[in-house]
Amino acid sequence: MTSESTMRHARTRNGSTVGRVVKLIALALTVAVVSGACVAGIAVWQLTGNVGQGVHLALLPGQSAPPVPGVGAIEGGVNLLLAGTDTRTGQGSAFADPADLAGSSGAGSNDVTMVLHISADHSNASVISIPRDLMAPIPDCPSPDGKSTIPATDYGMFNTTLSRGGLPCIVLTAEKLTGLSIPYAALISFQGVSSMSSAVGGVTVCLATDVNDDYSGLHLSAGQQTISGDTALAFVRSRHGVGDGSDLGRISNQQLFLSALVRKIKSGDVLNNPVTLFSLANAATKNMTLSDTLTNPTTLVAIALALKNISLDNVVFVQYPTIADPNDPNRVAPNDSAVTALDAALKADQPLQLSGSVGVATQLDPSATNTPTPSAGTPAPTVTGTATPTPAPTGALLPAAVTGQTAAQVTCTKGNN
Secondary structure (H helix, E strand, O other): OOHHHHHHHOOOOOOOOOHHHHHHHHHHHHHHHHOOHHHHHHHHHHHHHHHOOOEOOOOOOOOOOOOOOOOOOOOOOEEEEEEEEOOOOOOOHHHOOHHHHHHOOOOOOEEEEEEEEEOOOOOOEEEEEEOOOEEEEEOOEEOOOOOOEEOOEEEEEHHHHHHHHHHHHHHHHHHHHHOOOOOEEEEEOHHHHHHHHHHOOOEEEEEOOOEEEOOOOEEEOOEEEEEOHHHHHHHHHOOOOEOOOOHHHHHHHHHHHHHHHHHHHHOHHHHOOHHHHHHHHHHHHOOEEEEOOOOOHHHHHHHHHHHOOOOHHHEEEEEOOEEEOOOOOOOEEEOHHHHHHHHHHHHOOOOEEOOOOOOOOEEEOOOOOOOOOOEOOEOOOEEOOOOOEEOOOOOEEOOOOOOEEEOOOOEEEOEOO
8 A cells, every 4th residue: 555545544533442462361361270279260250250141153154163172272273353342331431521432332343353363283373453444345244133134235344343243243254354264252342451451560562763642642752661551552542643643553553562462471470470360361351242152261271272382483463465445545455466365374274474564653673683574485584582593484475565573573663753
């Protein structure tokens, strides 16, 4: 997408949350539930009370609901959709003024949506962010009350799927976009993001320049900043304060935050502290709506165990590839050739290798040791924190149009100043 069209795309309403953070709930649940008999008993009792009955997902022809897994890591691959609602309803006094409630209330919009794919051998994981402003076909969706069907459309904005048909409609549309069958899903609110960042003791992010965003109330100085609570929420919501001011820029900023959060959770300080891990899981589930396939604690733990041993280099965040929508400069459309490459890699269960940039709102931290970006056709060696080269993993090298980063890469936010 050209710089000019990206900037026009940036002129849309600023109202988002961060569904991406939900990816790490599973990892936290693993240790929280299995860290000892006492902790396990309390965790299962309290977390089960938090999640409620769950939302039933519509099944496509030939699909069946997954069975509840047994003890241990879930068998085979996992596809799980994670979405964030921008609703201001029930999100505290900071969002209770008439302007906020008029902007988004009730179900809200799924302004952040991602699909987590864990490979069948549990060696790698991919997180695909689907832009809110993507114009694409939306299939038939069950109505929120389940009594009727909302007809399909060939041209609809992706972030309308939540208000259109609830969590099941987001899943059905994402399945159509990615070609994946997605049996698990979760929805998180503003309060969930704020509470989770506080539960881990804050997340340290790098800022290449000052970030100032009057829309989200975010004002941070350049350098390393440890953020939590409402400041972390403002950081991941910020659009006008980062990159080119677009939603696509916000996606890369959120990938930066999530990569830092993954590194924090994978560190010994968190993994070795059951109290911290339980606080993280509790904060998440209290502010989440889960599909009925996720409400059994055994399932959450089984998915967690599939994630637990994946290295940071093999956790890859990518943006669903887009171009400027020819029908509307404020929207984006699928980049067909890049989407074909991404979908083929996901269907084939191949590890994803990036050849493109880290995104318009971020840059690699020059002071950190980062994995070199491979060029097309030439896989590059991976550099660890001790600068010892190791062979790069085999997998699908994505075209440069697919932007993103691994959880191992340390990136810095570029302010929109």
